[in-house]
Amino acid sequence: MGHNYIPATRKEYTWESENPYYEGQKYPEPTVCPECGAVFKDGRWxxxxxxxxxxxxxxxxxLCPACRRKKDHYPGGIVILKGKFLKEHKEEILNRIKNVVEDVSALRPLQRILWMEEKDDGTIEIATTSEHLARHIGEAINSAFKGNFEIKYNENEKFARVMWKRD
Structure with a gap:
């Protein structure tokens, strides 16, 4: 699916996109996000x-697009982790997730975890700013620990639901 440039009235461009947080605009350089400290410079955050x-x-x-998503409580991806193996190896799995997120967000500051929540049944839900980070997390967990792994993308929407389970 392509994007089309639509000239805006100011010296910026907007994009036609189904993702409400994807901005084709060029911020004045430099622009700093007061929430996370990311800087828009050289055409990127x-x-x-x-x-x-x-x-x-x-x-x-x-506010950068990632902080706007966090403020709006609007994830681009959800990762669901479950199973007995998760309960027995939770610390190791969470460390793997932390490493993946650090690697990805070092290069792409807008790809972050919005929240992580452990449910009463031991299931862990992780909300991410993008479908790409959700996929990276799921693939890393499955690669390291094996299990039942599935990714579902919503049609016409930039959103991924990643599920991993191992008993």
Whole structure:
């Protein structure tokens, strides 16, 4: 599915996309997210520590798309982990998830975990900012620990539901 440029009235472009958090606009550079500290510079969001030059004192501020998703409680992906194996190896599995998220978000600051919740039955639900991160987490868990693994994508929507179970 392609995207079409639609000229906006200001010096920015918007995109036709089903994803309400995908912005084709160009923020004034540099723009800093007051919530997470990510910086929009050189046409993309990046971590402040990855920018070599000093930022000016009068930077623009705007919530990045990941922080907007978090504020709106609107995930781009959900990962569901269950089973007896999860209960027995929870710490090891959570460490694997932490490593995957750190690796991915180091390169792509907008891909993050929005929340992680353990249910009463031991099931763990992880909400992510993108379907890509949800898939990466599921694939990493399945690769390391095997089990029943499934990814379902919603048609016409940028959303993935990832399920992994091992008893």
């Amino acid at each position: 990046q971590w402040k520590e990855d920018i070599k030059e000093k930022l000016p004192d009068d930077v623009n501020e705007a």
